[in-house]
Amino acid sequence: MPVNYATPAADQLFPVAGVSLGVAEAEIRKKNRRDLTLVALDAGCTVAGVFTQNRFCAAPVQLCRNHLAGGKEIRALVINTGIANAGTGEPGRQTAQASCEAVGAMLGVAADQVLPFSTGVILEPLPVERLKAGLPAAQADLKADNWHAAAHAIMTTDTVAKAASRTVAVNSKKVTISGVSKGAGMIRPNMATMLGFLATDAGIAQPLLDKLVKEAADASFNCITVDGDTSTNDSYVMIATGQSGASFASETDAGWADVKAAIVAVSVELAQAIVRDGEGATKFITVAVEGGKIVDECRQVGYAIGHSPLVKTAFFASDPNLGRILAAIGYAGIGDLDVDGVKVWLDDVLVAENGGRAAAYKEEDGARVMAQAEITVRVDLGRGSAKANVYTCDFSYDYVKINADYRS
């Protein structure tokens, strides 16, 4: 059960003019499930993305990078679940290329105007013939009002589909933003998450979109961790169709701040949904680190806490075993950290200061907070004004069960 998260209803996910989506059953890995998603873009869109920094990055990630760098207008995305097409070497690159060629031929665009995405098991070959055979059904299903189905068709071990949508009024125009994401394990993004797609009918010039996708990822997908494993396939792609009539070329344009804030908010919602649905998660934890000299050291501390199996099992047990949090702060890698200046709160409860337990701290106060489904661990490093958030979940029996059973 995800922590305080439910997929929005289909009618809460707004169409984005210029984007149509279709899903199909291609039997990539299992029968009787929708595992293939096609996204068709009208001419005139800008598209930007950020991708995993894993050196064993998947073949489709390599093609995405190449196609975006090539500068041709992107006209379609093809996404399969079941097989990640990662750790597949040269044959993997050929199958990813073949899927782009098939989509391109079907839609009458070039192969390098197609971005391919795969998610699922690593090191197994992608059955590209089955993918190609499924494409006509996905094409027949293409419609603007299909975000809900797409959110479901990209899932792997996710227990719920993840999607978010909102509108913002700007310059007398209504701008719509919709997005979907997937991921529940192998989540410690580094530039992006497993898979995330966001589209807006705002027009956003390419340089501005390139910058936005990085900033939005840094504020969202790059702040989450489930298990500290950076996937081979992490991708976050942003599409701007321009069909709302509201267009932006510069950060100083009127209305841009509102559009940007809404896009970042949708990104955060999509990213947090992944943590809320983290494999085996029973709690959603915000690690808010402040008082650092630089943002990077705040993130280091946030991730040390967010990755620690000891901290995460204590959250699962609702056990205010706070020493584990201090230990994680201590080994986060800040060599000159003065621990006597560090303060730690669980929500509003001050639990540690002066190098140890806070004098006024009572175990029952800690236990009360730990019993909640949503908890904020606030850390003040006491050495500056930088801050960063990391979002994570607890570590339960079910994490082990899910990951011990995943392939079987």
Next chain:
Amino acid sequence: MPVNYATPAADQLFPVAGVSLGVAEAEIRKKNRRDLTLVALDAGCTVAGVFTQNRFCAAPVQLCRNHLAGGKEIRALVINTGIANAGTGEPGRQTAQASCEAVGAMLGVAADQVLPFSTGVILEPLPVERLKAGLPAAQADLKADNWHAAAHAIMTTDTVAKAASRTVAVNSKKVTISGVSKGAGMIRPNMATMLGFLATDAGIAQPLLDKLVKEAADASFNCITVDGDTSTNDSYVMIATGQSGASFASETDAGWADVKAAIVAVSVELAQAIVRDGEGATKFITVAVEGGKIVDECRQVGYAIGHSPLVKTAFFASDPNLGRILAAIGYAGIGDLDVDGVKVWLDDVLVAENGGRAAAYKEEDGARVMAQAEITVRVDLGRGSAKANVYTCDFSYDYVKINADYRS
């Protein structure tokens, strides 16, 4: 159940002339268990240690560092389990100091000739009055032939006591080496493990012993991980009494190589015992990384694999889900790694090369190795001649259970 490990019988743990050990029940945290260990050293010993790099290092670790740096002859060690005396601020330093003063007064030595060690729950105050009250019983129990009891008295979540002993004939003398260690969770040492103590009746000059303890730790305790959490209390201390009559002042001394090899071997045995008894462990895994440009990058890759919850749950499930290993190699942080040059073996089975699955690999071969209790993951990075080993265990339901229940 530890993986292929049983505590040696008491008569297999040889006394080390010059060292006597006593244990007692001090009710540090629980009644009816031996939780206090006193080690008394004859005059004339050299002592050296390596300690955690956690900034929230425990109060006793700070005192150990100070007392060793002070240069006075160390005459006693006092070790309690139950409470770690970490994250306890200035009061914690005072209780650690008080325990040294009590031992010193009892044995007629100065407080700074005593090294204190604590292990157990972090952030709770050490009941130093109970510790002091237990000291006379520990003193009354002092005897040379007591390593077995000491190994038991320092345990926390360990399921078996860990000890090792051997003798080596050198320069017509018999040199004896005995050691104990403890630890099962919060294990990702950085300079040393939770607690390890080794004594030899060889004489080893201080500079040589200082160097040896670092080298031995690097080859043993600094190669292991259970959960990636670096403890606040990690300490590895080495004692050389000189009472065998065989003494060494330089690495070129006759016989030194044999003595050093034996001491390193005992260190490795003590360190591996911790992984074999890792919380919830059902398998012992050696990650042997070779072909690196430098040792550090081999260790990075080894730890990325050894820390990955996804890899560790796959081992628990005996599932040759090898893509998770490739993913871990890919995110280990070698920015210019050419993945097409990487090879991976499970024992003798080549599973990956040329960026993907090896052509001859059969799933049943991988499954056969994964079903074993001891597995070597061998990785050739294909870019140099450096190598490093990391020892780890799998990740099971019981890890979560143990750590969710630890304080209750």
